[in-house]
Amino acid sequence: MSTRLAFYMPYLAVGGAEKSTLWLTQELKQRGYDVRFIVDRRGGPLDDAFAEVGPVRYLDAPRTALAGPALAKAVKEEAPDQLIAVMTHNILTAALMKRVGLIRTPLIGWEHAVLSSMRAARGVRGKVETKLIRALYLVCDKIICVSKGAADDAVALCAPNRINAAFVYNAVPPPKIGPLSASEQALIARIKAPCIVSLGRLNAAKDFKTLMRAFQYFSRGSAGTLLLIGDGEERPALEAAATGFGLGDKVVFAGQVENPANLLAKGDLFVSSSITESFGIAIVEAMALGLPIVATDCPTAPREVLADGRYGALVPVGDAMAMAKAMREALDAKHDKDALQARAQDFSVSAAADAFLAAIELADKQRAAA
Numbered sequence: 571m572s573t574r575l576a577f578y579m580p581y582l583a584v585g586g587a588e589k590s591t592l593w594l595t596q597e598l599k600q601r602g603y604d605v606r607f608i609v610d611r612r613g614g615p616l617d618d619a620f621a622e623v624g625p626v627r628y629l630d631a632p633r634t635a636l637a638g639p640a641l642a643k644a645v646k647e648e649a650p651d652q653l654i655a656v657m658t659h660n661i662l663t664a665a666l667m668k669r670v671g672l673i674r675t676p677l678i679g680w681e682h683a684v685l686s687s688m689r690a691a692r693g694v695r696g697k698v699e700t701k702l703i704r705a706l707y708l709v710c711d712k713i714i715c716v717s718k719g720a721a722d723d724a725v726a727l728c729a730p731n732r733i734n735a736a737f738v739y740n741a742v743p744p745p746k747i748g749p750l751s752a753s754e755q756a757l758i759a760r761i762k763a764p765c766i767v768s769l770g771r772l773n774a775a776k777d778f779k780t781l782m783r784a785f786q787y788f789s790r791g792s793a794g795t796l797l798l799i800g801d802g803e804e805r806p807a808l809e810a811a812a813t814g815f816g817l818g819d820k821v822v823f824a825g826q827v828e829n830p831a832n833l834l835a836k837g838d839l840f841v842s843s844s845i846t847e848s849f850g851i852a853i854v855e856a857m858a859l860g861l862p863i864v865a866t867d868c869p870t871a872p873r874e875v876l877a878d879g880r881y882g883a884l885v886p887v888g889d890a891m892a893m894a895k896a897m898r899e900a901l902d903a904k905h906d907k908d909a910l911q912a913r914a915q916d917f918s919v920s921a922a923a924d925a926f927l928a929a930i931e932l933a934d935k936q937r938a939a940a
Contacts, residue, residue: 574604576650577680578641578660580634582607582614582626584826585771586851587657587682590716590740590922592616595623597741597923608644610637610660634659642672652930654678658685658699661713665706678930679710684720684869685727687846700727707733714929716740716849719870736929741922742854742914745831754832760822761795764901767837767861769830769852770844772802777866777888779811781843784893786815794820799833801826835859839900844868845887850875857881858914860907864896881913 577595582588595605605624612628620626627644631637641663645653653675655664661679668677685703689696707713707728713735715721721737750758766785770776778798785796798808798821805823812821824833830852834840840856842865849871853863863882865872876882883896915921 572602572604573652574606574648574650576606576608576645576648576653576675578608578653578655578664580610580657580660582609582616582620584615586740586849588614588616590682590742590849590851591656591680592619592623593741593743593919594922594926595620597919598927599623601923606648606650608641608648610634634663638663638667639672642667645673645675650675652676652678654680654930655710656680657682658688658703661710662699662702662706665709669706669709676711677709679707679713681713681715681720681724682848684846684848685724687723687869689727704728704731707731710734712736712930714738714926717871717874719874720848723870738925738929739917739922740849740851740854741919742851742858742917743919744914745834745855745858746829747831747835748829750832751828754827757797757822757824757833758836760819761797761836762793762820763795764838765795765797765836766839766841766897767797767799767834767856768841768843769799769834769855770842771800772798772804772808774804775845776804777843777845778804778808780888780890780893781841782808782811782815782817782821783890784841784843784897785821786817787891787894788897789817789820796821797824797833797837798822799824799827799830831855831859834861837861839864839897841893841897842866842872843893844872847871853882854914854917857910860905860910862900862903862905862910864893864900866893875917877913881910 599605607620607626609628610631629637629640655661664677667673689700708731713733715724715737718737721735725735840861840863842853846869853875866887867884868887883900885892885896
C-alpha cells in the first residue's frame with residue numbers, strides 16, 4: 571500500500587505556493603505516492619490541474635479560521651499517513667485541531683512566507699497572528715520553510731518556544747516556450763530593446779513602484795521597455811504611477827498569462843524588486859532561460875538563490891538609484907548563460923521532491939514498502 575499524503579490548502583490560486591505544491595505533488599504521484607488535497611474553498615483557477623494529480627475534497631469553509639471541525643472530519647475520513655498544511659493560516663488551523671485532539675495524524679506545516687516580515691506588515695493583526703504562531707507551530711511535527719533564511723526566521727520568531735524547523739527549496743520545472751498567442755504577439759510588438767522584465771503578483775510586497783522608478787532613471791533619454799508580467803490589486807496604482815513618472819508606453823502590463831516563459835524569453839534582463847521573498851520562483855525561471863538577474867537583497871531567499879551574488883546582482887531594498895545602476899551594469903556585462911541555467915537546475919522538481927521526502931522522513935519508508 572502506497573503512502574498517503576494529504577495537502578491542506580486554502581484555495582487553488584495561481585500563486586507561488588500553489589504552483590510549487592502542484593509541481594511537487596505531480597512528482598510525488600509519479601513516484602507512487604497516494605496524493606490528495608483538502609481545500610477550504612472551491613472555484614480556484616487551478617482546481618482542474620490539482621484534480622488531475624489526486625482527489626480534491628472541498629470543505630466549503632468561508633474562511634480558513636472557521637474550517638477546523640470540517641478539516642478534522644475530512645482528515646479522519648481520508649486517513650492520510652501525513653497531513654501537510656500549506657501556508658500560515660492553514661498551518662494554524664490544522665495545529666489548533668491537533669492541539670485539541672481532533673486531529674491525531676502527523677502534521678507537517680509547509681510555510682511559504684518569511685514570518686516576521688509578513689507579520690510586521692500586518693499591524694495589530696500581525697501581532698495577534700504572531701502570538702498564535704508561537705503557541706501553535708510547536709504542535710506541528712515539523713515546519714518546512716522554502717529557504718534557509720525563512721527557516722531561521724521562523725525559529726527566531728517562535729523563540730523561546732522550540733519548533734522543529736527545516737528548509738526545502740521550492741520545486742521549479744524548466745520553462746517551456748510554446749507557440750505565441752495573438753495577444754502575446756501583440757505585446758511583443760510593443761517591446762523596444764533593451765527589455766527589462768519582471769514577473770509576479772502586482773502587490774505591495776513585490777514593490778514594483780521602486781522598479782518603475784529605477785526604470786525611469788535607467789531609461790532617461792533612451793529607448794527601452796519595462797515588461798511586467800502578472801496581475802493583482804496594485805495594478806491600477808502602478809498604471810497611474812507609470813503615467814505620473816512620464817513613462818508612457820515604455821511600461822507594458824502583460825497581465826496574467828498562461829505561459830510566462832513565452833514573454834520572459836523576450837527579456838534582456840530580469841529584475842526582482844521585492845521587499846520580502848521567501849523563495850523567488852520567478853528568479854529561478856528567469857535563470858533557467860539564461861537571463862541575467864538583478865534582485866533586491868531582501869529577506870530572505872534572493873541571496874541564497876543567487877549564491878551571495880555569484881549568479882546575479884543584489885541591491886538594497888527600495889533603492890531605485892542603486893537598482894538602476896545595477897541594471898545598466900548587468901546589461902553591459904557578459905554573462906555565462908550556461909552557468910545560470912545550471913544553477914536553475916539546483917531547484918529542479920526532482921531535487922525538491924528528494925529533499926521534501928527526506929524532510930518529512932518518508933523516503934526510506936516508501937522504498938521499503940515498494
